[in-house]
Amino acid sequence: MDTQALEELRVLGVEIISRPELTKETLPAALDGIGILVVRSTEVTARAIEAGRHLNLIVRAGAGVNTIDVAAASARGVYVANCPGKNAIAVAELTMGLVVALDRRIVDATIDLRAGKWEKTRYAQAEGLYGRRIGVAGLGAIGREVLHRARAFGLEPYAWSRSLSSNKAQRLDVGFARTLEELAARSHVFTIHLPLDSRTRGIVNRNVLDALPDGAIVVNTARSEVMDYEALEVAIAKKGLRVGLDVFPNEPDRGTGTFEPRVLGRGLVYGTPHIGASTEQAQRAIAMETARIIRAFMTEETVPNVVNICATSPARYVVVIRMLDKVGVLANTLSVLKRHGINIEEISNTVFDGALATCTKMRVSGRPGDACLKEIAAFDEVLHVDVVSLPNLA
Numbered sequence: 001m002d003t004q005a006l007e008e009l010r011v012l013g014v015e016i017i018s019r020p021e022l023t024k025e026t027l028p029a030a031l032d033g034i035g036i037l038v039v040r041s042t043e044v045t046a047r048a049i050e051a052g053r054h055l056n057l058i059v060r061a062g063a064g065v066n067t068i069d070v071a072a073a074s075a076r077g078v079y080v081a082n083c084p085g086k087n088a089i090a091v092a093e094l095t096m097g098l099v100v101a102l103d104r105r106i107v108d109a110t111i112d113l114r115a116g117k118w119e120k121t122r123y124a125q126a127e128g129l130y131g132r133r134i135g136v137a138g139l140g141a142i143g144r145e146v147l148h149r150a151r152a153f154g155l156e157p158y159a160w161s162r163s164l165s166s167n168k169a170q171r172l173d174v175g176f177a178r179t180l181e182e183l184a185a186r187s188h189v190f191t192i193h194l195p196l197d198s199r200t201r202g203i204v205n206r207n208v209l210d211a212l213p214d215g216a217i218v219v220n221t222a223r224s225e226v227m228d229y230e231a232l233e234v235a236i237a238k239k240g241l242r243v244g245l246d247v248f249p250n251e252p253d254r255g256t257g258t259f260e261p262r263v264l265g266r267g268l269v270y271g272t273p274h275i276g277a278s279t280e281q282a283q284r285a286i287a288m289e290t291a292r293i294i295r296a297f298m299t300e301e302t303v304p305n306v307v308n309i310c311a312t313s314p315a316r317y318v319v320v321i322r323m324l325d326k327v328g329v330l331a332n333t334l335s336v337l338k339r340h341g342i343n344i345e346e347i348s349n350t351v352f353d354g355a356l357a358t359c360t361k362m363r364v365s366g367r368p369g370d371a372c373l374k375e376i377a378a379f380d381e382v383l384h385v386d387v388v389s390l391p392n393l394a
């Protein structure tokens with residue numbers, strides 16, 4: 001981990017245990033006594049989350065949280081946070097690297113040269129990128145960085161993304177595709193930057209691949225499960241696609257080992273071992289963001305980048321209680337709320353200058369009745385109690 005980020009954590013008094021060799025299988029047994037787990041692509045299963053009885057926070061030191069059983073974490077009240085955007089430039093750089101390499105067949109030319117073969121005639125047959133169209137599927141942090149770099153190459157950009165409308169596309173000066181098929185049909189270069197979830201699994205399917213023009217360059221640096229790799233193999237043969245992949249089905253979860261993805265032998269297919277995020281710059285940015293998340297978790301009320309906060313809280317009211325800063329006052333008010341069957345969803349407590357008084361705000365699902373409020377107000381140390389209805393912002 002970056003030395004500055006490590007220093008940040010040391011200042012917080014965090015004891016750091018580094019176990020990069022852990023896998024999906026060995027992680028659960030290693031979580032005993034661990035409060036904060038920082039992971040890259042290692043899978044964090046429900047079994048790991050159950051085994052990690054002391055776990056409060058899981059930080060995905062990267063973007064994609066599909067490797068973490070977020071539902072299992074939510075069910076045990078464990079925060080899951082990621083580092084959005086912090087490795088986007090690195091992935092965009094690799095994406096453009098693959099695009100250029102495929103157009104000019106740089107890898108094959110190098111392999112031939114290393115074997116003593118001067119194949120100028122063969123490798124002189126490149127189309128070139130300038131003036132051709134690039135389709136970006138998923139215009140998030142990485143998609144936008146790709147767009148930026150694609151323009152510098154003179155590629156004409158098109159995009160398809162969840163919240164992209166034709167107006168927004170116009171503002172971004174990018175061609176708008178209404179469907180993924182439409183995007184594919186326009187793309188001489190087609191690049192995928194969608195997260196993996198239940199809606200995107202297999203979304204780049206046979207129909208989408210069939211819509212691509214012959215000889216198109218296809219790049220996937222997102223997740224293998226977003227694309228049907230069997231259909232891809234067929235499309236490579238049928239359409240002469242040139243393909244660049246940084247992600248594969250059943251990737252090893254160790255840094256070194258053997259791995260022979262079948263698709264790599266199916267035509268002009270270049271591959272990298274999931275290194276999209278692996279530049280020093282990106283890793284430094286990720287480390288600093290990880291330290292920021294941990295610091296906020298330990299010292300502040302809100303944790304940044306949490307992906308599993310209840311989007312539609314059942315809380316409809318806020319109980320605001322000003323009280324003297326004395327032992328047991330808050331506990332007394334809570335026991336009254338409990339007796340009246342009021343469930344507290346969220347709570348915050350602020351202490352004011354001089355530490356004489358505090359203000360507690362509790363988000364609750366049911367409106368406390370007058371009797372309940374009177375009981376709270378009756379405590380000598382309670383200065384005031386109020387109930388505020390939350391606006392329906394849904």
Ligand SMILES: NC(=O)C1=CN([C@@H]2O[C@H](COP(=O)(O)OP(=O)(O)OC[C@H]3O[C@@H](n4cnc5c(N)ncnc54)[C@H](O)[C@@H]3O)[C@@H](O)[C@H]2O)C=CC1
Nearest residue numbers: 063064138139140141142161162193195199221222276277
């Ligand atoms: N190869 C590597 O090392 C890396 C791979 N990745 C992968 O790239 C993915 C994207 O990363 P970012 O751009 O940072 O994420 P992001 O969240 O900033 O962007 C994702 C984009 O996809 C769009 N989107 C999401 N669901 C959609 C749907 N169902 N239909 C249409 N559009 C949808 C979103 O609106 C957003 O614009 C990550 O989730 C991760 O899986 C990320 C970093 C490194």
Ligand SMILES: O=C(O)C(=O)COP(=O)(O)O
Nearest residue numbers: 040041061062063064277
């Ligand atoms: O950030 C992401 O989503 C990635 O895929 C990066 O994976 P890594 O942390 O390099 O194993």
